[in-house]
Amino acid sequence: MTLTEFELTGGATYGLMSATWPFATLRVNKNELELNISLFGNLRFRPADVVSITVTGGSFFSSGIRIHHIVKGYSSTVIFNSSGSADSVLQQIQQTGFLDNKERLPVYEDTVITAMQKNGGFAMKIPAVIAIVVIWNLLLLPNLVHSLQNNKVPFIGMHLGLCFMLLVSLTLLISEPFRNLLLKEGRTLKHIKTFVLFMILLSTLMLGISFMLPQF
Structure with a gap:
């Protein structure tokens, strides 16, 4: 089974900042993973930017995935939490083909993601x-x-x-x-x-x- 794209609402930890549900949204397709934490960060990753995604410890009410990446402008701590199973979230990401995508992104899409990364995660000037x-x-x-x-x-x-x-x-x-x-x-x-x-x-x-x- 494959997914074209999926979106999930939850909470997140980015650096020293944490946001609870419903202030974080994870959106993933074959070419891009986007973690939007409202005002605190809009993080966008190409497949080549992500080293791995692992299940991380959550609480009794939630579990999370940790995104290990190489984007210099982002904090190394990027975690998305949801009320469902973290293994299920990871499985859905795998089904989009994002983690296995070795193809070069379309020029426009690559340029937009690169520009967003250079601006950093925080939304406001x-x-x-x-x-x-x-x-x-x-x-x-x-x-x-x-x-x-x-x-x-x-x-x-x-x-x-x-x-x-x-x-x-x-x-x-x-x-x-x-x-x-x-x-x-x-x-x-x-x-x-x-x-x-x-x-x-x-x-x-x-x-x-x-x-x-x-x-x-």
Whole structure:
């Protein structure tokens, strides 16, 4: 039995970062293995980039596969976890023909994967990350100042910070020019959509809770 392509949702570990279900997606066909970990990494491998794929220890609720590779721009720790059997996932990868593919990839496909690898796994541009972190901390300054003055901490900084993160997430979801400004070349909404939706939900819930708490 052979598979043309298969896709599976689960969790992943990339370097020091870990993502639980459903923040990772494994997609494999004969020419490419892609592990998308939303904002934290979009990793793409050609058959020649992968030395081996082995079953690795998981937890009681999940098991994983470890991708041993030679891509210089990626961390050496690349693990995909799923709720099913890791042996079954490995078998499905083998059935696509990816591990046994010795053919040269089409020029365009090879060029796209190489370009993505050079950009590294992380989806956002570093200056964009720095700008978001700086703005977030500036918005929290009222809380810090009042805390240092031994005053009761106001919620205004928290509200502003959460509103800012909600605004960034919503704009990423609906505005392609804004995504192009923040994301690395080749990254699209599908690579970060799960994380963005999670941030919208989390920011909205935290804002609602903060408004219900007693105000000082």
